[in-house]
Amino acid sequence: MKTASDEELMSAYAGGNTAAFDELFARHGQKVYNLFLRALGNAATASDLTQETFLRVVTARERYEPARTFSSWLYTIAMNLLRDQIRRRKRQGATEDLSTVDSELSHAAPDEENAERLAAVQKAVQCLPAEQREVILLAKYQALSYAEIAGVLGISETAAKQRAYRALKTLRECMAREWTHSRGKS
Amino acid sequence: MTACEKFQADLPALLSDEPTAERKAQLEKHAPSCANCAAEMSEMRAVWKTLDVWQEQTVPAPLAVAIREQARLHQPVTSEESLVVRVRQLFVQSPIRALALGLLTAIIATIMLSFRVDFSLIHPLGLTITGALWTALFGLVYYMLTAERDEGGLSWKLPAQVALIATGLFIAFTCLNPMPYSVQYCSANGPAQTFCSSLSRETAYCIFGGFYAMLPMTIASYFSAKKHARHNKIFRRGSLAALMFVLLLAPSVYLQCTPFAFGLLIGWFSGALVGAVIGGTVGYWVRYKFA
Numbered sequence: 264m265k266t267a268s269d270e271e272l273m274s275a276y277a278g279g280n281t282a283a284f285d286e287l288f289a290r291h292g293q294k295v296y297n298l299f300l301r302a303l304g305n306a307a308t309a310s311d312l313t314q315e316t317f318l319r320v321v322t323a324r325e326r327y328e329p330a331r332t333f334s335s336w337l338y339t340i341a342m343n344l345l346r347d348q349i350r351r352r353k354r355q356g357a358t359e360d361l362s363t364v365d366s367e368l369s370h371a372a373p374d375e376e377n378a379e380r381l382a383a384v385q386k387a388v389q390c391l392p393a394e395q396r397e398v399i400l401l402a403k404y405q406a407l408s409y410a411e412i413a414g415v416l417g418i419s420e421t422a423a424k425q426r427a428y429r430a431l432k433t434l435r436e437c438m439a440r441e442w443t444h445s446r447g448k449s
Numbered sequence: 450m451t452a453c454e455k456f457q458a459d460l461p462a463l464l465s466d467e468p469t470a471e472r473k474a475q476l477e478k479h480a481p482s483c484a485n486c487a488a489e490m491s492e493m494r495a496v497w498k499t500l501d502v503w504q505e506q507t508v509p510a511p512l513a514v515a516i517r518e519q520a521r522l523h524q525p526v527t528s529e530e531s532l533v534v535r536v537r538q539l540f541v542q543s544p545i546r547a548l549a550l551g552l553l554t555a556i557i558a559t560i561m562l563s564f565r566v567d568f569s570l571i572h573p574l575g576l577t578i579t580g581a582l583w584t585a586l587f588g589l590v591y592y593m594l595t596a597e598r599d600e601g602g603l604s605w606k607l608p609a610q611v612a613l614i615a616t617g618l619f620i621a622f623t624c625l626n627p628m629p630y631s632v633q634y635c636s637a638n639g640p641a642q643t644f645c646s647s648l649s650r651e652t653a654y655c656i657f658g659g660f661y662a663m664l665p666m667t668i669a670s671y672f673s674a675k676k677h678a679r680h681n682k683i684f685r686r687g688s689l690a691a692l693m694f695v696l697l698l699a700p701s702v703y704l705q706c707t708p709f710a711f712g713l714l715i716g717w718f719s720g721a722l723v724g725a726v727i728g729g730t731v732g733y734w735v736r737y738k739f740a
Contacts, residue, residue, distance in 0.1 A: 276520075281521055284517070284520040285517055288516060288520075292508050293507060296506075296508045300506065301503065306509075310509060313508070313516070314516055321519060321520050381502050384500060384503050388503075399500075402461065403500050409462055424458055424459070425458070428457060428461050431460075431461065431464075431496050434496050435492060435493070435496050438496065
């Protein structure tokens with residue numbers, strides 16, 4: 264049986280089919296939640312923003328244009344909320360280092376070596392400038408193409424790739440530093 | 450661009466398996482011939498792979514329930530019942546319908562202006578051409594309002610929306626207090642009397658025209674702009690909306706200037722252009738900065 268595309272499901276939902284929304288949430292809910300979780304390192308805020316993202320999908324269903332891919336539209340909403348949240352944090356003077364990251368994030372790694380590596384990755388991602396971090400999160404974890412990322416962030420595809428390249432270089436340096444630091448401790 | 454620069458530019462896409470098989474083969478062929486690029490690729494691959502350690506977590510069950518519940522609470526009406534959907538479908542991407550709506554708007558705007566402007570001074574041919582031009586301009590802007598985003602991601606919707614709202618406000622302001630009356634009043638009364646009376650009529654029309662365009666544009670762009678408007682696009686978006694607004698404004702400016710008063714027409718029009726660009730940019734900027 265042919266599986267309905269995201270765009271068909273969204274059109275079905277806009278036409279009154281709530282089961283279509285359940286399917287969309289099943290496909291994208293976890294990805295959106297993890298996007299916020301990785302970007303902000305706080306499970307409660309990630310939950311709030313995930314809920315807000317899908318609420319906007321619900322309330323803006325009639326403005327959705329099927330010509331645009333659903334994932335681009337969804338992540339545009341999510342990234343706008345993320346930017347607002349980061350701006351709000353900055354205004355409140357909160358830092359974005361891993362001291363604010365929930366301890367529950369570290370539970371994802373089963374053994375000690377992986378836990379160390381996970382901590383190094385989390386710190387390295389957190390040390391990226393915001394505009395590089397969002398490209399890496401979308402490219403690596405949300406598996407969006409660079410053309411889609413460009414659409415979501417309102418930049419050119421070349422600029423998206425450049426940011427990703429710079430992000431990878433920064434990550435390499437940060438990871439090496441974190442790795443040496445944690446080895447030095449042990 | 451050298452082969453190494455091309456390689457670096459495509460490296461992120463290569464890591465996420467994006468390029469076509471042909472391009473991928475080209476890139477991978479380059480790496481062994483260049484020690485730097487080979488080392489770069491191997492290190493970047495390692496970094497990319499290391500990121501896999503950060504696994505996804507499942508959505509907390511209460512959150513999933515709450516989101517599904519909220520979708521049911523806001524259960525959409527069927528497309529047959531939804532007026533908004535039906536209105537959108539009626540006008541979406543149809544030049545004929547957009548033109549019909551443009552004609553309707555031009556008629557309403559002309560009727561509103563007729564309360565304040567003496568059309569008997571205008572030649573019937575001039576009036577007909579102005580009406581046709583206005584219909585075409587409104588039709589074009591309505592079409593832009595409903596057009597799909599093009600492949601490059603350029604959207605005309607927002608500037609078209611701002612231009613239409615600003616034109617509506619401009620006509621409403623004009624009906625309340627036509628600009629020629631304001632120029633006359635300020636030249637004879639009030640604190641700016643000396644200044645205003647010292648200006649030539651063309652200069653006064655230019656300055657007042659600027660303010661009459663700036664005010665509606667500021668209001669329209671502020672309320673239409675998205676809160677997250679990107680800073681580097683504010684001037685571009687403001688100017689694009691201003692340009693559309695000034696085009697929509699042109700027929701009404703012509704109708705309010707007596708025929709052959711080209712000096713007044715040019716003065717007003719140029720003032721309106723500058724005022725609209727300032728208003729559009731300021732509206733977007735205030736929304737971005739403070740909303």
